[in-house]
Amino acid sequence: MARVKEYGNAELEEKLRDTNYYTTDSNPQFLEDVKKLSRTAANMCYQCGTCTGSCPSAPPRSSYRIRLFMRKGVLGLEQEALNDPDLWLCTTCYSCTDRCPRDLAPTDVIMAMRNLAFKVDIVPRNFLKTVQLIYNTGHGVPNNDVNRAARVKLGLPADPPTTHSYPEFIPGIQKIMDFYKMKENADRILAEESK
Amino acid sequence: MSGNMKQYAFFLGCIAPNRYPGCEAAAIKTSEKLGIELLPLKGASCCPAPGAFGAIDLKVWYALAARNLVLAEEMNMDITLICNGCYKSIWEVNHILKHNDELRDGVNEVLAEVDMEFKGSIDVWHLIELYYDEKICGVEKVRASVTRPLSGTKIAPHYGCHLLKPKKERHFGDTENPPMWFEELIDALGAESVQYRNKMQCCGAGGGVRGFDLTHSLDITNEKLINVQEVGADAITEFCPFCQLQYDRGQVEIQEKFGQAYNLPVLHYNELLGLAQGMTPQELALDLHAVDCKPFLEKIL
Numbered sequence A: 001m002a003r004v005k006e007y008g009n010a011e012l013e014e015k016l017r018d019t020n021y022y023t024t025d026s027n028p029q030f031l032e033d034v035k036k037l038s039r040t041a042a043n044m045c046y047q048c049g050t051c052t053g054s055c056p057s058a059p060p061r062s063s064y065r066i067r068l069f070m071r072k073g074v075l076g077l078e079q080e081a082l083n084d085p086d087l088w089l090c091t092t093c094y095s096c097t098d099r100c101p102r103d104l105a106p107t108d109v110i111m112a113m114r115n116l117a118f119k120v121d122i123v124p125r126n127f128l129k130t131v132q133l134i135y136n137t138g139h140g141v142p143n144n145d146v147n148r149a150a151r152v153k154l155g156l157p158a159d160p161p162t163t164h165s166y167p168e169f170i171p172g173i174q175k176i177m178d179f180y181k182m183k184e185n186a187d188r189i190l191a192e193e194s195k
Numbered sequence B: 001m002s003g004n005m006k007q008y009a010f011f012l013g014c015i016a017p018n019r020y021p022g023c024e025a026a027a028i029k030t031s032e033k034l035g036i037e038l039l040p041l042k043g044a045s046c047c048p049a050p051g052a053f054g055a056i057d058l059k060v061w062y063a064l065a066a067r068n069l070v071l072a073e074e075m076n077m078d079i080t081l082i083c084n085g086c087y088k089s090i091w092e093v094n095h096i097l098k099h100n101d102e103l104r105d106g107v108n109e110v111l112a113e114v115d116m117e118f119k120g121s122i123d124v125w126h127l128i129e130l131y132y133d134e135k136i137c138g139v140e141k142v143r144a145s146v147t148r149p150l151s152g153t154k155i156a157p158h159y160g161c162h163l164l165k166p167k168k169e170r171h172f173g174d175t176e177n178p179p180m181w182f183e184e185l186i187d188a189l190g191a192e193s194v195q196y197r198n199k200m201q202c203c204g205a206g207g208g209v210r211g212f213d214l215t216h217s218l219d220i221t222n223e224k225l226i227n228v229q230e231v232g233a234d235a236i237t238e239f240c241p242f243c244q245l246q247y248d249r250g251q252v253e254i255q256e257k258f259g260q261a262y263n264l265p266v267l268h269y270n271e272l273l274g275l276a277q278g279m280t281p282q283e284l285a286l287d288l289h290a291v292d293c294k295p296f297l298e299k300i301l
Helices: A010-015 A028-038 A050-054 A066-074 A078-082 A085-089 A095-099 A106-119 A125-137 A145-153 A167-179 A182-193 B015-019 B021-032 B058-075 B084-099 B101-114 B127-132 B139-144 B181-187 B214-230 B241-258 B269-276 B294-300
Strands: B006-011 B036-040 B079-081 B124-126 B154-157 B235-238 B266-268
Touching (some): A066 A106, B079 B084, B084 B101
């Protein structure tokens, strides 16, 4: 089957596109990277499907199938895996990991693939917002005025004894995040997106 | 040590202090009556969120969690906390770095930039496991602290995910033949814990999914709420403020999006324990809850 059909119609090209896998699509290093980041032997997956069967995010709720991501990992199908928006539907409940008969951690494979996706700028914006909030305040969910008033009524300090009360700790947090260029990348991706 | 009190550095996280401060106030006051003193962990940050943050870069997740751990190491004190998400970050990173030289060296290289070093000298506990632990507190001590039994109420337990799972890296045993220890702690308050279908299922909030696709995450929550309502529970209790937020604010969102109403109060175990120890709803800031707790309070006050 021809990989490109040249029907001169984008809709038809998409509908009838060749979805076979070719060895040229495969990047064996992808599997190695996934194994290293996830700290699980992802190559041992024998595709029984217990993971998808255990998954609260799986069909019929969505098209997210964790077994498919395990397969794409083994086959080195980096682009297929990282460009699939379903990658971000895992709630990280670890039910699949508790039930995997191969004693693997599919949840951690998903986490590894998300890390690899971020490296090539594929990341939903809510994740980047969390990065910015932690960078600026130390908290992913920072305090607000309604809550400050409620805290005082409870006899608690208006701000908790975290970075909120001790902002002198925030530069240290920023230094750690800057070490990995995390905030820089988050800002850049958000800026490019809003262009 | 002050008297016979056992002291811990209290890691607050984000959602308890910044959205449900009653959980924080209750944890401090109720623990005091159980011989556990919670001391502030000054300068702590977000754990950081295992799903919403760890998904981006695990290396930074390790390093920032380690920074929080070092703050407690400097106090020479074990950490306790009241959130399953925080437990995953703080307990798990502590565990991983204690056992993985390569990752620990990597983290310490970064921490050196801020004059810190992870030594692995402390342990991390969820407050709920300290309550259940006979050596620290135990169910009988919890029972003995009750001055206002929650008699006549049916309460659905939600264990959440990250305290117990993945089970092979934890110490809470099987997650399939459902655990019953949380029920013992609920029953000790004079309430009746109830069983419901798929008790061990996730609330739907984690992994950044609440932020990424709210409707999807609420559909999971709704499934749990249907199962809880089926057995006639008066309230849900949990030991994770993020699950609490998902069930509590989630019910308002579910009503808006799906048109289904449950009016099921959602209380952190420390809030429940506070009520059973005689704290008032005002002392627990229950008015900050999205779902009105009144129907439940009328049964016990």
